[in-house]
Structure formats: C-alpha cells, structure tokens
Amino acid sequence: MMVIWIFYFFVALAASSALGIVFSRNVFKSALLLLISLLSVAAVYVLSFAEFLAMTQIMIYAGGILVVIIFGIMLTTKISGQPLVVDNTNIFWGGLTGIVLVYILIRYLPGGSALQPNDLAAENISTLGLRIFVDYTLPFEVAGLLLLIALIGAAVVTSHLKSKVS
C-alpha cells in the first residue's frame, strides 16, 4: 500500500512544519512553514478524495492568505534590514494548554479508523457544484455578501494610512 505511506508522509510533514512554527522566532520563516503545512494538508485532502477542496486550499490559503500575511509582515516591520524576531510569553501556560488539549482530543477521539484513506467513491466536482448551487444557494450568496463586506471593511480601515516611504 504505497498510498498509505504517502498519506502518512504528508501528515507527518504537516504536523512537523506546524510544530516548527512554534519553535521558530522569525515571523517570515513561520509564514513559510505555514505554507508548507497548508500544502501538505492539501495533499492530505487529495488523498481523502476531496480534490476540489484541495484545489481551493492551494489557491486561497497558499495563494491568497499567505501573500496577505507576508504583505502584513513587510508593512509592520521597521525598515532596518534585520529579520523580525518575536519573543515568547506565557510559555508554560501556553504549552500546558496545548499539551492538555491534544491529550484530551486524542483521548476522546472515536476509534482510530479515520487514519487510513479508504475507498469511497471519488468526489465528483460536478455534483459538488450542483449541490452548492441547488441546495446551498442561500449560504453561497451570503458568503459572497460577507466577502464584499470584508473587502469594503478592510479598504476603509486601511485607507487612512499614509505611505511610510515617501
């Protein structure tokens, strides 16, 4: 079963790069590690027969959100040429919360059967589109309205900023 090993490889890659974000102190490196993690999760989606979701993940997360975050990093860094280094606070309580949370979640997960990619019928993109535009029309329109509101809101909030570099 080659597929299962590929699946586990991408799961391990996503988990380890996410862990790397915690230990990295450079914001830009953290953003790149998040990119690796998101792309690995997209690969996991592909292996779970969710191709359209994987494509959306790559296009929106890796193509959109990461670019926006990197723009934010560049705009909030003082122009000095040095990488932006962040400090850590609350290390004890944060780590304790995370460890306890991962213990509780894993302890009460139903079985372990969800680990393998099983042989469901392959997700058909046309049926997904039909379901979105037939059964989920109202949430689709509301999502479009939400995107418009977020666009206008972000533009209004940042429109008073003057450029730092003259």
Place this chain on the structure above:
Amino acid sequence: MLYLAAFLFSIGIIIVMVKRNAIMVLLGIELMLNASNLNFVAFNQQHGQQSDGHIFALFVIIVAVCEAAVGLAIVLRVYKYYNTSVPDEIADLKG
C-alpha cells in the same frame, strides 16, 4: 487524519497564546481553522456520501479569508497608531 486535526488545533492554540506578535496570532488562527476543515473532511469521509462536509469546509475557507483580510487591516492600523504589533502592549481603549 483526526489526530492530525487535533494536533494542528493544539499547535494553533499554543501559537496564539505564546507568540508576542499579532501576525503570529493570525497565523495560529489560520492553523486552527485548517484543523477544523480537516475534521470536516474526515467525518465526511466516514459518514455519508453526500459531501456536505466538503461544502461546509469551503464556507469555512471563505470565512477564513474574510478574517485574514480584516484582521490584517486592523493590525496595520494598530501598528500605525501604536508603533507596535505586540498585543500585550496595546492596553488602552480610548482612541
């Protein structure tokens, strides 16, 4: 897959609590939303053939995009006003 989702969610919680930069907090929130999407896909794979989980995950991605855009706009505004992007140092509410 559920284990991966639980792990990613906990990592996101740790990042949100530990890091002293608003952009890192946003990054952790993205990771947590991603974990929830993984859960949707996993449960959709276990139960039913209807692909409701995939559609819900798509809407979660849309909301994540809105959250990232507005959150970064607020971070930029706060950075311009306070000259810092450390959430703990922004303590006064009076504009």
